[in-house]
Amino acid sequence: MRHTTEEPFDRGEALLARYGEDLGDDLDETAKRELLLALWQIMQAFVELGFSVRPGDKFTPGATLGMDDVLDYLILEGTLA
Numbered sequence: 201m202r203h204t205t206e207e208p209f210d211r212g213e214a215l216l217a218r219y220g221e222d223l224g225d226d227l228d229e230t231a232k233r234e235l236l237l238a239l240w241q242i243m244q245a246f247v248e249l250g251f252s253v254r255p256g257d258k259f260t261p262g263a264t265l266g267m268d269d270v271l272d273y274l275i276l277e278g279t280l281a
Contacts, residue, residue, distance in 0.1 A: 212237050 215236035216229060223232050249267060258266040 211240065215240060 212233040216233045219236055220229065220232050223235065227235065255268060256266065258264070
């Protein structure tokens with residue numbers, strides 16, 4: 201384990217520093233940080249699903265819906281080239 205004297209990493213601060221200006225002036229820094237963290241968590245959940253769900257898999261053993269159903273709902277017919 202590497203010892204460091206740096207402050208602990210703060211993902212909210214890192215996201216705010218990188219993307220905060222892109223959100224305009226309608227939100228204060230706290231609201232921007234919360235929004236960016238929420239988006240980060242959503243993206244992280246999709247990545248985790250992408251690595252754990254195979255085509256045709258259902259969300260739970262007894263479920264009738266799976267990721268394929270979600271993608272069919274999200275991606276409109278004819279939008280893919």
